[in-house]
Amino acid sequence: MNPLADALGLYVHWPYCARICPYCDFNVYRPKGQEDALLEAILADMSHWRARSGARPLASLHFGGGTPSLMTGAQIERLIAHAETLWGLAPGAEIGLEANPKDVDHFGDFIAAGVNRLSIGVQSLDDVALKQLGRDHDGPLARRAIERAMAVCDRVSIDMIYARAGQSAKSWEAELREILAFGAGHISPYQLTIEARTAFGRRAARGEQLDSPEELAADLYELTHEICEAHGLAAYEISNHARTPADQSHHNRLYWEGGDWIGVGPGAHGRIGSSGETGRQACEARAQPKAYLDAIAATGCGVGEAETLSAADERAERILMGMRLADGLDLDVLQRKTGLGIDAAAFERLSAQGLVEQSGGRIRLLPAGLIFADRISGELVPDLS
Ligand code: SF4
The missing domain is CATH 1.10.10.920 (Arc Repressor Mutant, subunit A)
Incomplete structure (x- = not known):
């Protein structure tokens, strides 16, 4: 029995971030006043996809980015309501949202809008490390965001970044233990990776050491798994740890189990169908917000590239x-x-x-x-x- 392998999910990519982090290679942009138009375009794209996907209730609806917590509760509510009208939500459907600690005062609005899982981009509790990572929050705000998320939402996940330059096993252990003490049911500790086309990539190419040496990074990975497991959060995926199966991310699990998902918003990827049926379609929406808006205006569809995968x-x-x-x-x-x-x-x-x-x-x-x-x-x- 593997329900997520046959389930349908919807991913909404909100590409805007208040500031672009120097290690980030996602499809992200500074806001340029196109947000309202983009919301309308995403709603139109969803309607287009409903005609293609047929009537299948959504097992998961995920708001990622970018920073979807820059949207208002009312905007999130419109997107959820539209998804519900078009496809319906399966019993127990996950409605997840990735949130920046800076948007802590809006967490309650997202829950009121229908979100039932918050994933907080904490990354570190250490002010110096957060500065190194180019983040626009500090340790006290990170802590307040976790506390607020846990007060308003039953399902909370915390994203962390380790294997940073100058980080010792001892300091990571202390930071991780403090995070685990909050008692959230899910944690995603990611190793810092330096991607060539980022600001960190350019600095690393000039010889700057921004991450941990390989051997230390491997030790930190093992340490992370040991400590999380000792706290009852075993890894169910390489970088994802959950207390119980119910705490796992349905959204990510649906990807890993090979379910179908629709991606709307600039640069969003999707997969739908299988070789045994009509072929598995791999789709990617136009990456630039302006190109995405133009595509929706011209055709009602945001897809830029689509191919049918061979078996x-x-x-x-x-x-x-x-x-x-x-x-x-x-x-x-x-x-x-x-x-x-x-x-x-x-x-x-x-x-x-x-x-x-x-x-x-x-x-x-x-x-x-x-x-x-x-x-x-x-x-x-x-x-x-
Ligand atoms: S907030 Fe997240 S998505 Fe935005 S630039 Fe930073 S790491 Fe990338």
């Missing part, structure tokens, strides 16, 4: 996503959706090396394999050349 490409993507999960890749779903399986000989070899195992209808990484997740996933994809 082999769909299989590779499903293996890569599924193997990120602690309980692994669902082999029945893979076979049913693509008509294809994994490389059985590679699985036997990796299993003999103690890196993977089969449990029920799933294959998963063993602890020794976690650090090699991408390589192992690649080996499980049959070589067609």
